[in-house]
Amino acid sequence: MATEQQKQSEQQHAESRDENLVDQVESSVNEADLAEEISEASAQQGAEPAELLVLAQARIDELTHELSEQKLRTAAEVQNIRRRAEQDVEKAHKFALDKFAQELLPVVDSLERAIDACQAEDDATVALREGVEMTLTLFLNSVAKFNLEPVNPIEQPFDPELHQAISMVDVPNMAANTVVSVMQKGYTLNGRLVRPAMVVVAKG
Structure with missing residues (x-):
């Protein structure tokens, strides 16, 4: 204002x-x-x-x-x-929410790591995983209303404008400079990059 x-x-x-x-x-x-x-x-x-x-x-x-x-x-x-x-x-x-969005991203990362950690199939772990997944979905739907969108370029060509390569690996039958895995998702706000995606890229 x-x-x-x-x-x-x-x-x-x-x-x-x-x-x-x-x-x-x-x-x-x-x-x-x-x-x-x-x-x-x-x-x-x-x-x-x-x-x-x-x-x-x-x-x-x-x-x-x-x-x-x-x-x-x-x-x-x-x-x-x-x-x-x-x-x-x-x-x-x-872009008034730019800094606010950056503060929210670690929360999203933590929820995603919690889901990855809940791999056991006992009832308590399954219930915990489902609860965290629901929370993450609700959170992402809320921030999407303000045009905060994830950048998850798995198996897409490497784009230096949106991605940050942290390593390169040999991958058979995969074209060079293709994103093999995403270590951390990136995010854009109204089309402007807030955080680049941390990726592993194929050597080819």
């Missing part, structure tokens, strides 16, 4: 600054300026009233053109500032 308010405040400040800039340019076209320039022109030797009028009109046209160009530049700058502010706010909303 603080980030959005700050962006809005910066945008309003920028727009106010640009409006003041336009006012400064507009103020350059006033009677005092024209009077001074006409007075300077009248000091020229042999200057006629008609010539003074032409000079004054030319200066008015020049200042009007400069003002028009400045307004266009200011409008473009304001539009760029507004667009950047909107993009910053969108990113802030989209």
Whole structure:
């Protein structure tokens, strides 16, 4: 919330600054300026009233053109500032849970390790494993609502953008740079990598 308010405040400040800039340019076209320039022109030797009028009109046209160009530049700058502010706010909303998601991942890892450890088939162990599996499923379904998705690239080509290779092994009948096993799943948040998957890759 603080980030959005700050962006809005910066945008309003920028727009106010640009409006003041336009006012400064507009103020350059006033009677005092024209009077001074006409007075300077009248000091020229042999200057006629008609010539003074032409000079004054030319200066008015020049200042009007400069003002028009400045307004266009200011409008473009304001539009760029507004667009950047909107993009910053969108990113802030989209990835506000980034650090929170990173804190949750060790919990997911622990639940998965607990399931792997419960391999015995006695009633107590089976019940424990089923309970942990239900908890993990509920947890993953909850975080998926916020677009936190696992990266589990088993038997997929190695992707350095999403995976981190910790070792390479010889595997018959498997193409080179294929993920043989996943030591730790990776995760993405709204398509952006939060943690790479730790994988073992085939040499080929």
